[in-house]
Amino acid sequence: MTAGIDATHDPALCSWVDSANDPSIDFPLQNLPFGRFRYGGEPQWRIGVAIGDQVLNLRQAGLVDHDDMNRLMQSEPRERRALRQAISEGLCHGSARRNAFEAALVAQSAVELGMPCEVGDYTDFYVGIHHATEVGRQFRPDNPLLPNYKWVPIGYHGRASTLQVSGTSFHRPMGQVKAVDAAQPVLVPSARLDLELELGIFVGQPNAQGVPVRMEDAEQHVFGIALFNDWSARDIQSWEYQPLGPFLSKNFASTVSPWIVTMEALEPFRQPFLRQAGNPEPLPYLDSAGNRARGAIGIQMEVVLQTARMAQAGHAGDVISRSNFAEAAYWTIAQLIAHHTVNGCALRAGDLLGSGTLSGPGEEQRGSLLELTTGGKNPITLSNGERRGFLEDGDTIVLRAYCDREGARRVGFGECRGTVLPTFEGTGA
Known part of the structure; x- marks a missing residue:
């Protein structure tokens, strides 16, 4: 680079x-x-x-x-x-x-x-180390990060057919849920519907199948970045995710902002890629001098929650979280491309890579309600007195982001907006 x-x-x-x-x-x-x-x-x-x-x-x-x-x-x-x-x-x-x-x-x-391009394939990563640590702590207090997290960019393949552009509403998903003390699961609407503050990375130039992309060349294969909300049904997720990971808890809807901010536009906001002392050095295929010198990008992000009551009263909603991509991400964009292709996987123009939830280290920087409310145990109180553990029907989430620094013009991403509708009436429980 x-x-x-x-x-x-x-x-x-x-x-x-x-x-x-x-x-x-x-x-x-x-x-x-x-x-x-x-x-x-x-x-x-x-x-x-x-x-x-x-x-x-x-x-x-x-x-x-x-x-x-x-x-x-x-x-x-x-x-x-x-x-x-x-x-x-x-x-x-x-x-x-x-x-x-x-x-x-x-x-x-x-x-x-519309959607900024035709998306053929979608992969969701898990680069937010503060998110991974906080969520892991809720389920594994003594061992929040699994042994592979600091060595390999964790990801799973999602569903491109249910990606939707900002401004589109979606129905609350149905799925199997099993209470801890229940003898068997039941099919019900999700009661623990969540947002995820993410960035969407769009592939530009493809690579040939069987030909890995080197770190030094990785960003030549990236067209740009948009905002991305990977809606998640936490109760469905907790029952289905073992042993193969997310499925119906993730593939019912994901919202993308309509504008791709190009890598060229983001050049003034590059930062050195630094990790705290004590973390392992990445394996050679995930390392380069260019990535260390300027692999991070300073992107300020925020989450706004507007309830149906707020909308009716003309209230734009409350900012419930703020974080920064450079501070939240354990892996860079170049590392995601290099890892995704190291086994010979072919990426195509328009493929979308989700970053995973980008939470900062502070409580006010958490990019999901799962973290903000400690799994729903400590609901947040909004400015109009309403409380939320997870999302309710009629709630709207708006993601916003921008880059700004002295000596450069502020560059924004627009907004990524989605509203929760009741479960589709034709679904049988």
Whole structure:
């Protein structure tokens, strides 16, 4: 990896799109995240880039000759950088291409935003060491982390068919649940429905089957990052997960934000990848000088809980957790790619890697209700007096994130929003 700061990151750059110059906006000229949108009533998704509160139609602006997001994601890094440069120059204040670009702009509020790409496969990792430790402590007080955790990036293969874009509601899942003192399980709606504060890492360039990706090359295969909420039914999970891990407790719904913030946009927020003393050094295939020097990314994240009563009263909801990716993650993005492919597994453009729950070390930094409420034993009290151990029907969770540091323009991720509906009435118990 080499530092990729260039003219597109200049914090002094301003756009002729006025909304992009608001210091609090998620999508300034220095960001330029990619996603898909479509106009009302049409079936075809188009490739767009968010700028302020607008969407730039890349094909209409003459920047691409197709509307295939997965094809674009396969581009080589140099091609992606060239495209970013062209978009930046066209949207920059004083651009000679303003007229052509202006005709290709549409308000985000006037279009439908979809899943940012077609996701063929989805893998969920478990990189949040504070989350893993706290959850492990609830079930194994004397041995919260299993012996393999600090040696191997733990993950499982999820279900791509139930990934959904931000703003989509989902039904509370049914599943088998067994009480500790019960003779047999029963089929019931989950009573311990939870959120998980995660990031979603999107694969760009594929690798050939049988050909592992080296650490030095790993991030060339990553297109960018979005927000990700891997909803979880904890009561179903506790009964089903042994011996093969999560199944129906995880695959009923996972919510993805519509904009992929590219790795190029995140360059100014790189940090050294450091572990606390006493932790083992990673095996050689999971280590590189570049990863140690700048493998971490400082991403501030937060969770908002809005109950149905809050929504009815016009209350936006309470922030119940804040954490930082660099502080929460035991493994880097490059390490996830290198490990996922070391056995010859082929990754394809559009594949999604979930980070796992990204909790910080403090109580207020926990990224799930399982942690925030100690398994429901200590419910949190919200600002309107309501209490929550786990999610109730009508609750909405909103994830937000941004990168910010002195000498760089703030870059945001938009929001990742989902609402819990009652269990589907046609399900028999």
